[in-house]
Amino acid sequence: MPDHTKRADPARENARTDPAPADWSPETLRAALGRASEWTIDYRRRVGGFPVFPAIEPGQVRRALGDRPPREPDPFERVLADFDEHIVSGLTHWNHPGFLAYFSSSTRAPSIVAELLIAAVGVNAMLWRTSPAATEVERTAVDWLRQAVGLPASFSGLILDTASTATFTALLAARELAGTRVRADGLAGGPALAVYTSEQSHSSVEKSALAAGLGHRSVRRIAVDDAFRMRPEALEAAITEDLARGVRPTMACATIGTTSTGSVDPVEALGAVARRHGVWLHVDSAYAGPAAMVPEQREHFRGWEAADSIVLNPHKWLGTSLDCSVLLYRDVAPFRESLALTPTYLESEDDEIDLMDIGLALGRRFRGLKLWMLFRCVGTDGLAGTMRRHIAMAEAAADRLAGGGVFELAAPVSFSTICFRAASGGDPATEDGWNREILARVNAGGRSFISHTELAGRYVLRLSVGSVHTEERHLDEVLEALHRAADELSPGGPGMNATSRIRVVAALLPGLALAWAGCAAEAGSTQESSVVPANAEVARERADRSRIKGEEGAPLRVVEISDFQCPFCRQFHEQTLTRIDSAYIEAGKVSYLWIAYANPGHPQAFVSTEAAYCAGAVGKFWPMHDILFERQDEWSGVPDPYAQFMEYADEIDIDTESFGSCVRNSVLAPLVLRDYTSVTQAGISSTPYFILGDSVAIRGAADFGTFSSAIDTLLVLKGGGTP
Known part of the structure; x- marks a missing residue:
């Protein structure tokens, strides 16, 4: 038997250096956890700003990490900085609210803490x-x-x-x-x-x-x-x-x-x-x-x-x-x-x-x-509620896709997964190529990420709602991107859809929606606001920007619905208004109103502008505007906020019969129809935001050329000419 008591070689013992500390001290760990937790909270707050899929080349991340392990420890703050710069920038962000590919594996906050x-x-x-x-x-x-x-x-x-x-x-x-x-015997024989x-x-x-x-x-x-x-x-x-x-x-x-x-x-x-x-x-x-x-x-x-x-x-x-x-x-x-095997050193007599x-x-x-x-931390009701919401979002998105005249469903909608494809009735190989290009264009945009499959030998696009972070506005974004890509990449070439009268789809800009509606503006009251923001400067700016500008009887009304808390939106508003002033308002062609909400992307925001206008017709513009602003959580999340608007009208002593008729008969009211299909079957192009008749909805005009082209087209249709 070998002698296990033999001492190690003294020369080797002397050659050893003092080891580094076995682990971080409690103070170092506390500091690192603090930095990591702050990074985590910040990441979850800003993940929607990353492109879902990174624009990197294979091997790029490895080159940034170095080819040898470090001999000496780095401070954690430097490691965390490298993680943020070189690794996070190379991730596909499964927690991105626009992640709609495969089946989502997003992470709720309690699970982060549990890990x-x-x-x-x-x-x-x-x-x-x-x-x-x-x-x-x-x-x-x-x-x-x-x-x-x-x-x-x-x-x-x-x-x-x-x-x-x-x-x-x-x-x-x-x-x-x-x-x-x-x-016992294996598979052989x-x-x-x-x-x-x-x-x-x-x-x-x-x-x-x-x-x-x-x-x-x-x-x-x-x-x-x-x-x-x-x-x-x-x-x-x-x-x-x-x-x-x-x-x-x-x-x-x-x-x-x-x-x-x-x-x-x-x-x-x-x-x-x-x-x-x-x-x-x-x-x-x-x-x-x-x-x-x-x-x-x-x-x-x-x-x-x-x-x-x-x-x-x-x-x-x-x-x-x-x-x-x-x-x-x-x-x-x-x-x-099939698998139980317990070696002696793992045997126990525990009854479990x-x-x-x-x-x-x-x-x-x-x-x-x-x-x-x-x-x-969430409860079964909360978990079921999230899945119920995802299923409803997918069903609504499928209705809009199927009713838009461009896409068709390739399979029945099941749970929160939609299979669809752009269809023109042409050559199948050409259509499949068109759909491949649409997928590539949408995913390259960075705001959304969808996948594909093959059904009955045909290339099919696939969208699945499952992230705890996905909201209706993210479905709006991907549907708009899909329609825009289909239009621009159509085998027949980009251009106007003859059955749609008008379709203008502009590039996405988060937090901003512009709607041009072909009907005359009602007079807006300048009486004092019933809800005054705490900051006086903000209050003055809001009041100035919310007045109707230009002639009330102009052929075209421009309504800008944006997020008042968004600095980018304010900057965009100033640039847009300056251009409207010089090109359209001074020429008497356009009247203009700006209204701010926290959720400008919802279709309900469009119809709420009609509630403000209809109240303005009887001198109650500001009271209605401010109730809408203050209580937007009550009406922005429901399919048809008409009942809430009627309650608000009663609160501020407006004749509800005339007010209700005004809102219901407005050109923007159809935006809140529960059944989008009934609208799109009338031959209207299905974009995430649309208005019936000779009108157009654009979410975030990327350039003034797109903006002015839409206005000019509507003016011609209304017989108002162009400046």
């Missing part, structure tokens, strides 16, 4: 003994999720990194349950196995078959119907054929929320086929599974309670940070039979499940904490 605490305690939850609380928090959080989505108590589970790992783990359990004795999945399922199913040693040829891609759902009769036929050939059916994978279209396989019918043949049923609901928390979406999940295993990803739609994928199962035994026995990994992160904290 810090996970790193702080640094536990390994492989055994109950190695971290009892981590194991029990994980099991509790998983069970809370199980309850929230309405699955029976017969399901339990654990948290893995991604759905790919979850599906692979389920396939290993199914393989063992199929009686193949792979654990065993029966041929088969895995069944839809033509639309995620690639992780096929990848799992490769990793499990089954091979490409084991995967049966089952045909789908016109709505891209797996056909139960096709699954039945495939299993029957395999049984006749001596192939052993092993697992069928149904999907609720497919990757391309969000389609929902008929799980109940597929489950009946699987049970009839003794085949393991796995349900991939990584994207859509959490939506079962929304009562009105529960019908899409009928039959999943009969599955053998289900995967859901809280790091997609719920907003936990990557990675957090929950694998649920009805029976743990097949999982343990060791989660390392259910998956491939031995070391396990404390992932359960961020899911537990998510439920504690």
Whole structure:
């Protein structure tokens, strides 16, 4: 036996240098955490200002990082500065509100804090003994999720990194349950196995078959119907054929929320086929599974309670940070039979499940904490509310796309995912190229990021709403960018759409909307404001800018709706007004009014200007203007704010009958119609902001040429000529 008591070589001992401190001092850590937390808060505040996808070349970030590790430590502030300059600038910003590609993996604030605490305690939850609380928090959080989505108590589970790992783990359990004795004997000489999945399922199913040693040829891609759902009769036929050939059916994978279209396989019918043949049923609901928390979406999940295993990803739609994928199962035994292996040094007599026995990994992160904290800090109602809002936003965007005369839906809208393409009725190859160019143009703009897929052999654009940071205005931006790109890149060349009378789509400028409406201005009152801003200078500027300028009977009225708190908007306002003064107002062609709101991008902001004008007709412009300004949170978030405007009119003693008639009959009122499709079917071009008739809405004129061209066109249509 070797002598383990032999001392080390004294020469080597003497050659050693004094080691650096093992870790930061508490003071250094506190300072670094302070800087990191301030950076984090600032980043979340400014992430919308980054291009979603970075304009960099492959290898650019690596060159900036250097080719050798530093021998001496750098101060954290320098490291953080390099991180901000060289790394953040090279990120695709998944937390950007314009990130609408793939399935979003945005991060809620509680998950950020949870990740810090996970790193702080640094536990390994492989055994109950190695971290009892981590194991029990994980099991509790998983069970809370199980309850929230309405699955029976017969399901339990654990948290893995991604759905790919979850599906692979389920396939290993199914393989063992199929009686193949792979654990003991390996695959050699065993029966041929088969895995069944839809033509639309995620690639992780096929990848799992490769990793499990089954091979490409084991995967049966089952045909789908016109709505891209797996056909139960096709699954039945495939299993029957395999049984006749001596192939052993092993697992069928149904999907609720497919990757391309969000389609929902008929799980109940597929489950009946699987049970009839003794085949393991796995349900991939990584994207859509959490939506079962929304009562009105529960019908899409009928039959999943009969599955053998289900995967859901809280790091997609719920907003936990990557990675957090929950694998649920009805029976743990097949999982343990396929993977459990406990060496002597890990044996224990604790009466508790060791989660390392259910998956491939031995070391396990404390992932359960961020899911537990998510439920504690947001609650199931809050989580369901976010998903409900995303679904409504996607449905509204799909209506606008389908009704605009340029795009058509390529698949039924499912959950919060839209598949669409620009269609001209021409050559399919030309159309596919057009759509590729549209995608590239929109993504190159930096404000939005969408993806693509292929359906029925055609190139299709794809948009999915899932970020906790995405609001309606971000959908407005991407729809406007899509229409602008389609118009500019059209195979027929850019120009006016004959069926639309007018379509002017200008470049996006955040926080500013300009609307030109072809109707005469009502007189605005100059009486004192009922809501006075605290800053006297701001109050004077606001009052000056909110008066009607020019002749009230001018052929054209210009209404500028902007964000009063935006310095850029003020600068743009001054430049715009100067040009209008010299070119149009002095010539008697245009009257002008500026109104400020915090949410100028919403269509409701346009119709609110009519409320101010109609009040101005009876000498109550300022009282109405200031109520609208003060209470904008009440009306800017509802589809039709007419009822609120009527209440305001009653408060300031306006004849509600004449006021209501004025607002309802205004040229801007149709902007708040709940059904955009009914408007676009009338032949009006669907841009995010549009006005019926001989009018045009432009969001942020990028140059005065675009601006003046729109005014000139409208003046000609109204018979007012041009200056």
